[in-house]
Amino acid sequence: MTIKLNADGTITDPQGFQVGTATCGIKASGSPDLMLLHSTENCAAAGMFTTNQVVGAPVTLNRETLKSNTTNMRAIVANSGIANACTGNHGLNNAIEMQNIASKSLQCNPNQVLVLSTGVIGIQLPMKKIGKGIRTA
Numbered sequence: 001m002t003i004k005l006n007a008d009g010t011i012t013d014p015q016g017f018q019v020g021t022a023t024c025g026i027k028a029s030g031s032p033d034l035m036l037l038h039s040t041e042n043c044a045a046a047g048m049f050t051t052n053q054v055v056g057a058p059v060t061l062n063r064e065t066l067k068s069n070t071t072n073m074r075a076i077v078a079n080s081g082i083a084n085a086c087t088g089n090h091g092l093n094n095a096i097e098m099q100n101i102a103s104k105s106l107q108c109n110p111n112q113v114l115v116l117s118t119g120v121i122g123i124q125l126p127m128k129k130i131g132k133g134i135r136t137a
Contacts (some may be wrong), residue, residue, distance in 0.1 A: 013045055016040040019086040020137035024129040026081035026119070034130065036137035037076040045073035056085030058115040065099075069111045077102040077134055078116035079125065086122045094125045109128045110133065 017039050021032040049059055077098050084091045086115050095115045103110040117125070 001046060018060035022133035022137040024079065024124065024126070024133035026079060026129065028120050033079055033081045033136055034133040035076075035078045036102060036105075036134060037078075039074050040110075042072040042074065045070055047114075054086065056083055056117060056121075057087055057091035058117050059085055060092060060093045061096075061099065061112050062116075066110050067116060071116065072112055074108040075102055075111040076114045078118070079130060079133075079135075081119040083116060083119045083121045083123050083124050084125055087124055090124055094127055094130075097127055098125075098130060098134065101131050105135055 019035060019037045021036075022034040023030060023032050024034050026033040039110065045066065047062055049055070049063060079098075084095060087094070095117070096110075098115045099110045099113045102113045102115075106113070
Protein backbone atom coordinates (compact mmCIF):
# COMPACT_ATOMS: atom_id res chain seq x y z
CA MET A 1 0.00 0.00 0.00
CA THR A 2 1.24 3.47 -0.84
CA ILE A 3 0.50 6.15 1.73
CA LYS A 4 0.44 9.75 0.59
CA LEU A 5 2.47 11.85 2.99
CA ASN A 6 1.16 15.18 4.20
CA ALA A 7 4.56 16.85 4.55
CA ASP A 8 3.20 20.08 6.04
CA GLY A 9 1.44 18.35 8.94
CA THR A 10 3.02 18.05 12.35
CA ILE A 11 1.47 14.63 13.00
CA THR A 12 4.15 13.03 10.81
CA ASP A 13 7.09 14.88 12.35
CA PRO A 14 8.11 11.93 14.56
CA GLN A 15 10.25 9.51 12.58
CA GLY A 16 8.35 6.46 11.34
CA PHE A 17 4.87 7.98 11.16
CA GLN A 18 2.92 8.40 7.95
CA VAL A 19 -0.54 9.86 7.46
CA GLY A 20 -2.93 9.77 4.56
CA THR A 21 -6.31 11.35 4.04
CA ALA A 22 -9.22 10.65 1.74
CA THR A 23 -12.51 12.20 0.75
CA CYS A 24 -15.14 9.48 1.10
CA GLY A 25 -18.13 11.71 0.41
CA ILE A 26 -19.48 11.65 3.96
CA LYS A 27 -19.30 15.43 4.37
CA ALA A 28 -21.55 17.50 2.13
CA SER A 29 -18.76 20.09 1.85
CA GLY A 30 -16.56 17.64 -0.03
CA SER A 31 -13.79 18.07 2.54
CA PRO A 32 -11.51 15.17 3.43
CA ASP A 33 -13.35 12.97 5.92
CA LEU A 34 -11.02 10.05 6.55
CA MET A 35 -7.52 9.83 8.01
CA LEU A 36 -5.19 6.87 8.32
CA LEU A 37 -2.19 7.28 10.63
CA HIS A 38 0.42 4.52 10.41
CA SER A 39 3.56 3.81 12.36
CA THR A 40 6.28 1.72 10.78
CA GLU A 41 7.19 0.50 14.29
CA ASN A 42 5.07 -0.86 17.12
CA CYS A 43 3.82 1.84 19.50
CA ALA A 44 2.52 1.96 23.03
CA ALA A 45 -1.11 3.02 23.24
CA ALA A 46 -3.61 4.05 25.87
CA GLY A 47 -7.15 5.32 25.81
CA MET A 48 -9.07 7.95 27.73
CA PHE A 49 -12.76 7.19 27.30
CA THR A 50 -16.01 8.84 28.23
CA THR A 51 -17.73 7.81 31.45
CA ASN A 52 -21.11 8.27 29.77
CA GLN A 53 -23.18 5.07 29.58
CA VAL A 54 -24.00 5.82 25.94
CA VAL A 55 -20.87 5.34 23.83
CA GLY A 56 -20.11 5.09 20.15
CA ALA A 57 -19.14 1.80 18.52
CA PRO A 58 -15.48 2.86 18.18
CA VAL A 59 -15.27 3.41 21.95
CA THR A 60 -16.59 -0.10 22.58
CA LEU A 61 -14.18 -1.59 20.04
CA ASN A 62 -11.14 0.37 21.26
CA ARG A 63 -11.79 -0.59 24.89
CA GLU A 64 -11.70 -4.24 23.84
CA THR A 65 -8.67 -3.77 21.59
CA LEU A 66 -6.69 -2.07 24.37
CA LYS A 67 -7.49 -4.90 26.80
CA SER A 68 -5.33 -7.20 24.68
CA ASN A 69 -2.81 -4.78 23.17
CA THR A 70 -1.21 -1.66 24.61
CA THR A 71 2.34 -2.18 23.37
CA ASN A 72 2.13 -3.10 19.68
CA MET A 73 -0.21 -0.55 18.09
CA ARG A 74 0.43 0.36 14.44
CA ALA A 75 -2.42 2.55 13.19
CA ILE A 76 -5.38 4.80 13.79
CA VAL A 77 -8.17 5.11 11.25
CA ALA A 78 -10.61 7.98 11.76
CA ASN A 79 -13.64 9.29 9.92
CA SER A 80 -15.46 12.56 10.40
CA GLY A 81 -19.01 13.46 9.51
CA ILE A 82 -20.70 10.42 11.10
CA ALA A 83 -20.10 9.53 14.75
CA ASN A 84 -21.05 5.82 14.55
CA ALA A 85 -22.84 6.27 17.87
CA CYS A 86 -26.33 4.99 18.73
CA THR A 87 -26.01 2.57 15.80
CA GLY A 88 -26.34 -0.76 17.62
CA ASN A 89 -24.63 -3.98 16.58
CA HIS A 90 -24.58 -2.82 12.97
CA GLY A 91 -22.43 0.14 14.00
CA LEU A 92 -20.09 -2.10 16.00
CA ASN A 93 -19.72 -4.38 12.98
CA ASN A 94 -18.91 -1.30 10.87
CA ALA A 95 -16.17 -0.26 13.32
CA ILE A 96 -14.75 -3.80 13.23
CA GLU A 97 -14.84 -3.69 9.43
CA MET A 98 -12.92 -0.38 9.45
CA GLN A 99 -10.33 -2.00 11.73
CA ASN A 100 -10.07 -5.04 9.46
CA ILE A 101 -9.78 -3.05 6.22
CA ALA A 102 -7.08 -0.81 7.71
CA SER A 103 -5.12 -3.77 9.07
CA LYS A 104 -5.27 -5.56 5.74
CA SER A 105 -4.16 -2.42 3.88
CA LEU A 106 -1.25 -1.90 6.28
CA GLN A 107 -0.41 -5.60 6.62
CA CYS A 108 -0.79 -5.70 10.39
CA ASN A 109 -3.15 -7.40 12.83
CA PRO A 110 -6.61 -5.92 13.46
CA ASN A 111 -5.79 -5.54 17.18
CA GLN A 112 -3.01 -3.13 16.15
CA VAL A 113 -5.53 -0.60 14.78
CA LEU A 114 -7.68 1.86 16.73
CA VAL A 115 -10.86 3.27 15.17
CA LEU A 116 -12.21 6.80 15.69
CA SER A 117 -15.41 8.43 14.43
CA THR A 118 -16.86 11.89 14.97
CA GLY A 119 -19.90 13.61 13.56
CA VAL A 120 -23.66 13.15 13.41
CA ILE A 121 -25.07 10.60 15.86
CA GLY A 122 -27.48 7.81 14.87
CA ILE A 123 -26.45 7.33 11.23
CA GLN A 124 -24.82 4.17 9.86
CA LEU A 125 -21.47 4.55 8.12
CA PRO A 126 -21.45 4.12 4.32
CA MET A 127 -18.98 1.24 4.44
CA LYS A 128 -18.37 0.97 0.69
CA LYS A 129 -17.22 4.60 0.69
CA ILE A 130 -15.29 4.18 3.94
CA GLY A 131 -13.56 1.03 2.67
CA LYS A 132 -12.53 2.75 -0.54
CA GLY A 133 -11.27 5.73 1.46
CA ILE A 134 -9.16 3.56 3.77
CA ARG A 135 -7.60 1.79 0.80
CA THR A 136 -6.69 5.09 -0.90
CA ALA A 137 -5.63 7.13 2.17
